[in-house]
Amino acid sequence: MKRPRQAPSLRLQLSLWLLLPLMGLLAFDAWLTYQRAMSAAHTAFDRTLEASLRAMREGIRLHEGRLAVELPNLALELFDGQAGPRIFYRIRAEDGATVTGYDDLPMPPDAPLQLYRTVFYDTRFRDQPLRMAAQPLPVRDVGSARTRLVWVLVGETIEPRQLLARDILIGSLLQELMLVTLALGIVWLGVRRGLRPLHRLSDTVARRGTQLAPIEQKDLPAEMKPLVQALNQYMARLHGMVLARKRFFADAAHQLKTPLAIIQAQSELALRERDGERVREHMRQLHGTVRHASRGVQQLLSLSRLEPDAGYMPALRPLRLDTLAQGVALDWAPVARGSGVDLGYEHEGPVEVTGQAELLQELTGNLIDNAIRYAGRGAVVTVRVAADGGVPRLQVIDNGPGIAPDEREAVFRRFYRGASGQAVEGSGLGLSIVREIARLHGATVVLGETPGGGLTVSVQFGAVDDSIEACP
Template sequence: MTLSSLRLKLAVWLLLPLLVLLGFDAWLTYQRAMGTANMAFDRTLFTSAKAIAEGVRLDGNRLQVDLPYLALELFEANSQGRVFYRVAEDNGSTLTGYADLPLPAGNGPPDFRPQYYEAPFRDDTLRLIALRQPVYDVSRGSHRSVWVLVGETPELRRQLAREILIGSLQQEVVLVSLALAIVLFAIGHGLKPLDRLSAALGAQRGDRLQALDTRDLPTEIRPLVTALNRHVERMQQMLSARRRFFDDAAHQLKTPLAVIQAQTELALREQDPAVLHQRLRGQLHTLHQASHGVQQLLSLSRLEPDSGLVATSEPVDLAALARDVALEWSPVARRHGIDLGYDGAQHAWMEGQPALLQEMIGNLIDNAIRHAGPRLTVAVTTSSDGPRLAVIDNGPGIAPAERDKVFSRFYRVAGTRADGSGLGLAIVREIAHRHAARIRLDDTPGGGLTVHVSFAGHPAPP
């Protein structure tokens, strides 16, 4: 299991803070243990000092010290450490014991209370008690004061603190181990939904993606699954668009390829150069039609909402754009004997996608040239609701019953002889939807068809 495992990461991130807390708690435990040991051994020091003090008596002007059996017994009991004592007068002269055992700083408290302190002594640090004790001679009514010092090395205190620490750490290690086992079990149980999710994703087929079930999922995982379902939905739409494109391409190319094949076979049989040239011209015309259909098919596939392409809008002068497109198509119109012109506003600003609007106007003009009469007019007008585009011809028109059908793919009006892929108006409809525009087909006064495209929204500033 590598660090890329979520279980291992969670376990590590949980274990590290536990170990830090365990170390901090060990330090606190040791401090408390040392405090407890000091308290216990300080009582022993006090008992020893008190016993020694009770053995000091005043005989006339002379102080005498008799070490009691209790003090000697306490010293012998502390066999693992070293115990030192000293009995001194107020002037610092030693009566008995170790003369270099240090007195407390400032000669201790004036009210004869015991004082505990630490001081260096012979390359070690002692824990000492200083007891200032008055000694009375009742028979003569006199008294003097003495210092009783008892100190010991800290080995036993530290040993006791270590024993308390080790016992506490053993318990805590057991508790941490149990806690970690519980955490790992909880992590494994909590990550089961992810395991089921992984299995469900692994069972998905590339061509048949399905939304994942969000029932019985934890709240934290549900947004992830929802996002995955949205992604799956987009993938389904893109796969559907791809299948439609392949189907449309097969539909669009099947007939031209069959015609080109037949024309090529006929051309190979011809011996007359004039007839061969005519065959080749027919073949070139079929290639142009196939190329035009493929271009329109590609344009239509890019315009679908599930194509994945995102275009940004910008201020567009629809009038200037319509004039430019009409000027580009004017040579084509002249070859077909059609008078193509522009009429309308000089400027009509709107928010849109210039390339798509240009393609929409071009498809309307191309469709009109294939079916129109001798005149074709592109007009742009403005209103408070937004600009309006109109392509007006005086051709045969479209029957009202056919007007909703002509926007479908590959639909051709019955009886028409004009060349075309049947995709031009479908492209126009998709571009209009992209711009939230409405399309309406009307009869042209005097005969013909007028295509109105009304753009909603307030005019965009230039």
């Protein structure tokens, strides 16, 4: 059985992100320390080389045109102090001949000739790295007043310098490792202490159970406040969704309680009747009640899906509003004729909007249904689509009793019927659904009076809400 992968530790990740750069910096610092140590070793040992060179210079003479070299005791002591065989020297005449010393000891690289100036350079001699000191100097023959140029070269192997640099490096590394260890310990403790607010937040959330109240942000570090704010926003949305579900159940109970009681009563009456005609009458009433309840449930489900807390996002696409409204008007034409209502359609050329066809069909159908129901027999209902000033507008106009100005905002509330709607069969949800669909499309719904009497419902489309993304 495959073991589940263990979740990474934030404390461990923070420690590693600090440890790895520190180790990289330690390696880089070790290289710099070694370079500085070698430079210091060169400086110290070069002084010894230069002292040896100067001591040798004192023993060089020119007599009757011939060079004579006598190494002073000081130079010999310096050679003995540097372990003898690791010291090499050469005295070279101007013509390239070796007066004394090692013939193949390398000369310094090409450089401007400056008398009495010591030149230090690195080279290899007999497969050994050497540090060399060279100095050109003139030697005067007292008897003949002649002067000859002589090169004095002294070199030594670099093992003593490397040992000194290594000792300096090891001492520095031990000190730095101790400091890094202390720093990591401090960082570990700091990370552990810094994560305490996160642990407290985790315990607070775990103890809340089903509570969806906002989490207190008092005494929280500034870095944790965005996380807590995001949690609070999420819980607010979740709380809104829970309230929406509760509201739906309450609305469903309110909407279905009466129809179900009527259905039960009518079915009982039908069962008692022996006359077939009266049974059919009861069944017709039962069918009407079931149809009314079914429409109410459909509207409740639609409203529950559309309200802001449901999190529903429609797929918006460019469409022809005039064509859509014309199709819906044709679908409702038989209903209008059966109710004795003259249903017409008007448009002023093509009108395009960005929306979801199914929702806009439902919006238009609800407006036409309300107009047919409340305008009454003999009324005239007109569906009009136009683009006034480039702004798409859908209007459903009737010449019925209309809605009083003080009730025009209230009719958008759920189950509100108003004084003029009590005698008409309906659930009071149609305009609530219309407003929610308009909101999802960035549109506004305005109720106004029809010239000569009646109600004009205008749905004006504007810029789509930024929170709604249109599908391609």
